[in-house]
Amino acid sequence: KKRQEEARLLEGLSPAEPGHPGSTDTAGEPDWVTAFVQRKEERDKVDRLKEEQIRRKKREDRLEKIRNNVQLKYAAKRKRSEEEETKRLLQLSKEALSQGAGDDVLDQLDHNEEELILAEYESDEEKKVVSGLEEDDDDLEEEHVTKIYYCSRTHSQLSQFVREVQKSPFGKDTRLVSLGSRQNLCVNEEVRRLGALQLINDRCMEMQKNKHEKKSDEENEGKKRRVSRAVCPFYSYEQMQFLRDEVLVEVKDIEQLVSLGRETKACPYYGSRYAIPAAQLVVLPYQMLLHEPTRSAAGIKLKDQVVIIDEAHNLIDTITCIHSAEVSGSQLCCAHSQLSQYMERYRKRLKAKNLMYIKQILYLLERFVAMLGGNVNQNPGCQTVSQTGTVLKSINDFLFQSQIDNINLFKLFGFVERYGGPATAVKNNKENQKMAGLQNFLLTLQQGSDKEGTPQSPPVEAENDQLRAASPLMQIEGFLSALTNANQDGRVILNRQGTVGQSSLKFLLLVHFAKVVEECRAVIIAGGTMQPVADFREQLLSCAGVDPARVLEFSCGHVIPPENILPIILCNGPSNQQLEFTYQTRDLPQMMDETGRILCNLCNVIPGGVVCFFPSYEYEKQVYAHWEKTGLLTRLATKKKIFQEPKKANQVEQVLVEYAKCIKRCSQAGGQMTGALLLSVVGGKMSEGINFSDDLGRCVIMVGMPYPNIKSPELQEKMAWLDKTMPRAAGQAPSRVLIENLCMKAVNQSIGRAIRHQKDFASILLLDHRYARPAIFNKLPQWIRERTQVKPAFGSAFAELRK
Ligand code: SF4
Numbered sequence: 001k002k003r004q005e006e007a008r009l010l011e012g013l014s015p016a017e018p019g020h021p022g023s024t025d026t027a028g029e030p031d032w033v034t035a036f037v038q039r040k041e042e043r044d045k046v047d048r049l050k051e052e053q054i055r056r057k058k059r060e061d062r063l064e065k066i067r068n069n070v071q072l073k074y075a076a077k078r079k080r081s082e083e084e085e086t087k088r089l090l091q092l093s094k095e096a097l098s099q100g101a102g103d104d105v106l107d108q109l110d111h112n113e114e115e116l117i118l119a120e121y122e123s124d125e126e127k128k129v130v131s132g133l134e135e136d137d138d139d140l141e142e143e144h145v146t147k148i149y150y151c152s153r154t155h156s157q158l159s160q161f162v163r164e165v166q167k168s169p170f171g172k173d174t175r176l177v178s179l180g181s182r183q184n185l186c187v188n189e190e191v192r193r194l195g196a197l198q199l200i201n202d203r204c205m206e207m208q209k210n211k212h213e214k215k216s217d218e219e220n221e222g223k224k225r226r227v228s229r230a231v232c233p234f235y236s237y238e239q240m241q242f243l244r245d246e247v248l249v250e251v252k253d254i255e256q257l258v259s260l261g262r263e264t265k266a267c268p269y270y271g272s273r274y275a276i277p278a279a280q281l282v283v284l285p286y287q288m289l290l291h292e293p294t295r296s297a298a299g300i301k302l303k304d305q306v307v308i309i310d311e312a313h314n315l316i317d318t319i320t321c322i323h324s325a326e327v328s329g330s331q332l333c334c335a336h337s338q339l340s341q342y343m344e345r346y347r348k349r350l351k352a353k354n355l356m357y358i359k360q361i362l363y364l365l366e367r368f369v370a371m372l373g374g375n376v377n378q379n380p381g382c383q384t385v386s387q388t389g390t391v392l393k394s395i396n397d398f399l400f401q402s403q404i405d406n407i408n409l410f411k412l413f414g415f416v417e418r419y420g421g422p423a424t425a426v427k428n429n430k431e432n433q434k435m436a437g438l439q440n441f442l443l444t445l446q447q448g449s450d451k452e453g454t455p456q457s458p459p460v461e462a463e464n465d466q467l468r469a470a471s472p473l474m475q476i477e478g479f480l481s482a483l484t485n486a487n488q489d490g491r492v493i494l495n496r497q498g499t500v501g502q503s504s505l506k507f508l509l510l511v512h513f514a515k516v517v518e519e520c521r522a523v524i525i526a527g528g529t530m531q532p533v534a535d536f537r538e539q540l541l542s543c544a545g546v547d548p549a550r551v552l553e554f555s556c557g558h559v560i561p562p563e564n565i566l567p568i569i570l571c572n573g574p575s576n577q578q579l580e581f582t583y584q585t586r587d588l589p590q591m592m593d594e595t596g597r598i599l600c601n602l603c604n605v606i607p608g609g610v611v612c613f614f615p616s617y618e619y620e621k622q623v624y625a626h627w628e629k630t631g632l633l634t635r636l637a638t639k640k641k642i643f644q645e646p647k648k649a650n651q652v653e654q655v656l657v658e659y660a661k662c663i664k665r666c667s668q669a670g671g672q673m674t675g676a677l678l679l680s681v682v683g684g685k686m687s688e689g690i691n692f693s694d695d696l697g698r699c700v701i702m703v704g705m706p707y708p709n710i711k712s713p714e715l716q717e718k719m720a721w722l723d724k725t726m727p728r729a730a731g732q733a734p735s736r737v738l739i740e741n742l743c744m745k746a747v748n749q750s751i752g753r754a755i756r757h758q759k760d761f762a763s764i765l766l767l768d769h770r771y772a773r774p775a776i777f778n779k780l781p782q783w784i785r786e787r788t789q790v791k792p793a794f795g796s797a798f799a800e801l802r803k
Pocket residue numbers: 182185186187188191203204205207232233234235266267268269270
């Protein structure tokens with residue numbers, strides 16, 4: 001391609017064009033002129049090609065340098081710039097302090113409070129006018145080479161992928177970096193021990209801030225020294241640069257990254273982020289890629305890159321969930337109280353513009369609480385809400401009714417984002433310095449009120465630790481940002497419950513994928529159980545403005561031979577009871593008895609593990625209680641040890657270990673007990689990301705159809721939105737299709753757990769005659785659908801299973 005390009009370039013330079021001095025009437029020119037012109041052109045061509053070669057070589061050298069640990073200059077440059085910025089800020093605040101000295105008693109601030117005053121905030125628009133600073137940043141940035149971002153849902157799926165890359169022929173030469181949260185990557189034991197992600201994030205940020213302060217203290221020699229505060233020893237540029245280069249030289253998964261971090265005394269969380277520009281393959285959880293602020297904080301740039309989203313069956317739900325933001329009444333009141341205190345204390349010292357923004361936020365908070373039926377000046381825990389219930393509003397309606405439609409939310413959000421949120425960005429160190437003021441003050445207030453029960457703030461019911469640890473403005477930051485979406489893309493849910501404190505405002509974003517699709521060169525949405533794919537096409541891609549002609553669909557069969565899987569749709573039970581688990585019929589005792597009989601029969605003939613999925617926790621509980629009463633559990637227990645899916649995520653591991661141990665024991669010992677039966681829930685902790693390979697799952701049973709709860713206001717709104725914006729497909733309303741798709745996606749996900757490798761085998765039993773309806777049947781993955789048998793009677797189904 002390059003050679004062709006060069007040839008074309010040479011052709012383009014040949015003196016054949018009309019009007020070119022060398023081409024006109026060459027016959028009339030003396031030879032030496034023609035020869036001179038030709039030579040000059042040749043020289044130019046050679047020069048150009050040489051330049052190009054040099055550029056190419058430089059690029060390759062730069063990549064080679066990274067391999068050989070020579071790229072420290074970037075680190076040095078970055079570090080220098082940050083130090084300069086810190087100095088500049090300190091100088092600024094010193095000047096401000098000396099100017100204001102003696103004006104007023106209130107102005108006599110404690111030296112320690114210097115940091116609490118906000119640097120003047122300028123919204124982006126205003127900044128454009130002044131500008132100038134941003135270019136410096138660009139200068140420091142390393143070039144992002146073309147790369148693939150590979151995302152999956154869980155940490156273990158990502159590790160599995162990295163191990164496959166290591167084994168592959170590309171393992172040696174690929175520059176791969178694994179990204180993760182601080183919870184996964186932090187190597188500071190003291191911080192790690194905090195456990196909760198929010199606490200780890202807060203502590204880490206706090207320590208980085210301390211580091212900058214410590215530096216400035218050292219510079220201020222001779223002045224009063226402040227109490228030294230903890231800094232993270234792993235947050236060192238040199239060490240992190242070393243780690244970064246090590247990461248780029250050899251493929252490592254998260255565990256290996258953590259061990260390397262411990263060994264080299266460098267933070268893998270930041271070190272890995274520094275490796276992004278030069279990496280060819282970046283492996284990360286998909287929440288990190290789909291959430292724009294997280295993405296930019298991590299330094300991920302999607303422009304012209306390739307994104308692969310694996311295990312994408314829940315992508316739409318995840319996107320909806322990531323882009324939803326909820327604030328409770330108590331959070332709103334708490335933010336209001338603390339911000340008022342800040343304003344009162346520093347009113348005279350705050351820049352006029354900042355004061356205006358703070359007043360606007362206070363007004364906003366007041367109106368939000370009023371929308372929940374409360375008053376910011378009273379204890380939210382004691383104010384009862386008169387009209388309870390859930391109301392849905394469009395963004396514009398919400399802004400209008402809360403009388404804030406005249407406030408520029410974009411500017412305000414920018415302000416809150418800068419000063420209220422956590423300082424997470426690698427490249428945002430300049431900002432971190434400036435925004436620390438308000439955050440610090442709010443946190444001081446929080447800690448103060450935690451310790452002493454400061455009377456100024458209305459007593460707010462004890463929230464969990466996670467909420468207390470974060471700045472209150474951070475809580476409303478997400479909500480404000482959500483309100484800046486286009487009217488048709490989102491809804492606000494007013495959830496009025498009991499007291500104002502318990503009530504909440506929730507933003508729900510209906511679609512949000514456009515940006516990723518817009519920026520990337522290619523997006524691959526992949527998964528083992530992607531059926532039905534229509535949702536992805538319509539809700540993700542066409543909504544994002546992707547031309548249908550650009551969407552390619554590819555599906556391939558399963559690696560297992562056809563005889564390794566036996567999917568059966570069972571329409572009637574052993575006593576000929578029709579199997580239809582609707583909300584009306586599923587609670588009938590005869591339905592629960594019939595399900596029990598089926599299970600008993602199956603457990604008699606199926607070896608190893610049987611996993612039975614119920615549509616919800618409530619139904620599983622109800623059936624379990626019924627079976628206990630009728631004695632069926634005792635009968636089942638003679639063949640299989642019974643396990644139930646725990647409701648708490650931290651118990652899942654233990655139950656699974658016990659379940660696996662029991663199956664192994666039974667297969668080795670022989671005897672009457674042949675394995676275990678796991679009663680699980682669709683969409684629960686065991687329907688995803690957990691493998692029931694081999695003996696762990698020789699039969700998967702799906703009791704009824706797990707339709708989502710259509711009474712949920714969120715789903716209703718989504719259905720109404722789809723009906724309004726999407727055409728009917730094959731005579732069916734889009735909302736109906738959505739419900740069926742959600743149900744079948746959950747089914748496919750659950751039943752896919754049993755077949756995990758080429759030699760695996762299992763039977764799949766779908767208990768409900770409605771699975772045989774064409775619209776539903778066609779939503780089974782092709783590799784299952786092709787082999788599915790519809791059995792009206794239990795006898796013939798049982799005979800097949802026995803075989
Ligand atoms: S800098 Fe890294 S190692 Fe230190 S606390 Fe933060 S995440 Fe942990």
